[in-house]
Amino acid sequence: MLAVLLAAGMAMSMVAPETDTTKLMAVLRSDAPPAEKAIACKSLAIYGNKDAVPLLAPLLANEQIASWARIALEAITDPAADDALRAALGKLNGKLLVGVINSIAVRRDAKAISALAAKLKDADAEVASAAAVALGHIGGQTVASALAPLLAKAPAGVRPAVAEGCILCAEKFIADKKHDAAVKLYDAVRKANISKQNTLEATRGAILARRSAGAPLLVEQLRSEDRASFNMALRTAREMPGRDVAKLLLAEMKRAAADRQPALLLTLFDRGDADALSAALDAAQAGPVELRLTAINILERLCHPSSASVLLTIAVQDDAALSQAAKSALIKLPGDGVDAAIVALLKQSSANARRAGIELIGARRIHSATPALLRAAEDSTVANASLKVLADLAGTAEVPALLGLLAQAKDTAAIEATLSTIFARQTDRAACAEKVLASLAPAKGQQKLALLRLLRSAGGSKALAAVRAAANDPDTETKETALRTLCDWPTPDALPDLAALGQTAGDLKWKILALRGQLRLIPQQEAAPAKKLAAIKELTPLIERAEEKRLLLAALGQIPAPDSLALIAPYLKTDLKEEAAIAAVAVAEKIVQKHPAAVASALRDVPNATSDKKLANRARQLMQPTKKK
């Protein structure tokens, strides 16, 4: 028996299909409730055969089950299903009859033509309409002869269906290569007093059915003052094969009003005509700006390398919209030749062209352009733009040249930023450090300060040693820069220097910076949590201000140990309770498996301490007793 899932409150009820047709047919024979019979019908749609048809046929008259029975009868391939549906035509009326007619339409039952034709005169407009459309689906000359006269004679309520039936029938004529018959029927529909939409559909068909001879009618529609006719022609032209249609569209584009030209060009593009490329190239270069923008957009979508030179010309022009569109298209264009053409822009005298070239080199990531970019970095009008792109594209090979530029630069900031970004990307930073160190010895002034900061980006023991040495430089600026660099040093090997600075510095500023540096680096050490916490505890007496307390909590949050929770806990009742709550939960999540009791105790105040509901919930979950599996 079918397992019908009837669960109150469930929005979805799904059933597993029964494949045993004997069982399914037994359901239909039984007094089972309609729900079970309905589902049996669905399964019979998949697995049923002609034996099920006599059981399904009576259900066509059952208002609750008829739609389910037709699911099966439409699907069962045996002609017995056709016989049953045809037989029902004479027994039903109203919606149930309409349903049966619709199923006959789906099955394209040619034996039903005469019975359906009789229904065209049915007093019920829905029945007559269903019959007209069904006949259209079946198609053929008999159907055409039955439907065509009704285009004029049918009641107004049935005429749209008659027109639909005729159009469907005409389409079938085309599929069967009976183009003349199709033309005749389409033309008949066009002349009928029917809806605008039906007329447009028939006009489309009339053009397509005429094949190449349909061109004049297409042109007539393209030139129509009526926008709907023009629109239909645009869609129809997309369906028509052949170069002649492309030529026709090109000709129409030339004579059409400006507001229609973009739509015609888009039609060429959608058709996939080879002519679309040349048309778009022509249109992109001159004419109304709207058409030019449409053309450039098409060039972007066509992505053909041959459009590079036109697009490059537009990209360097002053019109911002055109230039932007052209650059957008150029980014996508494939081909090394396009790259070369873009790099060549950097040799042009126009600053606009050079800027556009740099922008495009960056966007296309043209690595081979780095020599040209380095030259551009010496050109004050485009230097910053070039350095930004170099930051993204350059590697260690370009570092010496950039250091050379730095040595001569009045403003070192942009070059320093570029080098710093390059260093951050490198796996062999020691090599970077060597290069910086080589430049450091002879450097003075801003250059020397920039190089000291760059040593931080490069990192490594040699770099740290050089910065450490510079921290004792007699020059104040050099010394301060070196000390700041030390305080910002990215790795824990600077910790001893920072500890010493914190103890020996006379200026409070350096004590604070050293303290901050240590709080940042201690958690990064490769050491046991206990050792890290010991180091933190040594610093605790020095921590007075809220800013450093926040850093302390951040540091503790990274050290997974019960003692961290103990150090965090007092802060849950201070102004820093939000930061403390975050730190406590971070630690707790890492140690809860081993230390559930310490976690439960330490997190007790977290839900009240934080206004972050999600964080509070995480804390509550961590406090739950661990379930044994």
Added chain:
Amino acid sequence: MNRRAFLKTAAKAGALLAMPMVLPASVLGRGGAVAPSERIVLGAIGIGRRGSYVLGCFLEEQDVQFVAICDVKKERRDEVKARADQKYGNNECKTYRDLREILARDDIDALLIATGPNWHCLASVLAAKAGKDVYSEKPCTKNIAESLILADTFRRTGRIFQAGTQRRSLPNFEFAVDLARLGKLGKLQTLHAQPWGMATGMSGWLPEEPPLPKEEGDWDMWLGPAAWRPFNAELFKSAFHFEKGGGLVGGGCLEWGSHCVDLCQWANDADHTAAIEYWPEGKELHARYPNGVKLVMRDTGWLPNIGSCPIRFEGEKGWVETGDNGDLYASSPDLLAGRRAKVAGYPANFHVRNFLDCVKTRAQPRAHADAACYAHITCHAANIALFLNRKVVYDTVKHEFPGDAVANRLRSEALREPWRI
């Protein structure tokens, strides 16, 4: 992030990052205030939670005049009318319970269809026959036959159809697709999609309950083309989810596959064809296209934090992966050259704008009827393989499963009287 907010971000990020539009604003008369006579007159059918969001995207556009709402639920009709009237400062938004009434209005150019999936295809087809352009939420069809009829109808009527697969208009997905289509990944090998929850079943009945007054909630219109069943309040609240993968073979990969499989189709230049072989493999569904490219539907194994609806395209030279977090990941940074500004949160604004532009130009929209048709066919055929738990082979010319009587019967399902498409 909405479209305007995105454009501001893009402008800050640099001119090259702006989203390309099919046509410039000035061409379409939307550079500034748009005269009422130039506006696209819009109606909507079936506006629940998703529809309400998409309608908001339409209402943001200056060249849209929203005039009518049709919904089987009074509460929703009233809500949408109040929203529209407040926006326009009038009382002119009309309400309808029966979609045939809104379809009969000659003044409406386009319709947003955001009913439950049960109605999507039929309402779209009826709208096209009534001379309306359509933006329809997905899944757009319930079975293979409906998919083909959808495409045929929009071709025959010359109307514009945009499936609500808005990821086709989002920069990260578009970029990934371009990498595949432009050969930057080398010869395509495998496409990956996450349709979520690839289980199928058949829809049944829920217990009968006293129906609502028709004006409050029209059960008969809500059922529409679905086979009859008694009123059930819980079902009436839902979006007819069991019909999402098709009434005959419910569930499955249609809900998300209509997005992510659609993107795979696009990447494979398969907007006019579908995969031809489908077979379950463990918890995955594998398929193969006529050009040999493999499609893998899987729920797991994606890059961390990639968001919903992830896709991955693999070629001989490289791979790209992206999802709803808006980020792009690739086998080489150089593959990501020219990527546009990140847009997270999969907004529909760009897709809506693309539809409106195409309503005016009659150009092919991003998620046109043919593309939707074949993406849905691939999903439906995959569903059939999942339902039968065996390999199926599909003929994309004859649109049948050769020699496979059972699979062939799952291609379509009768519509409840009096509905037909």
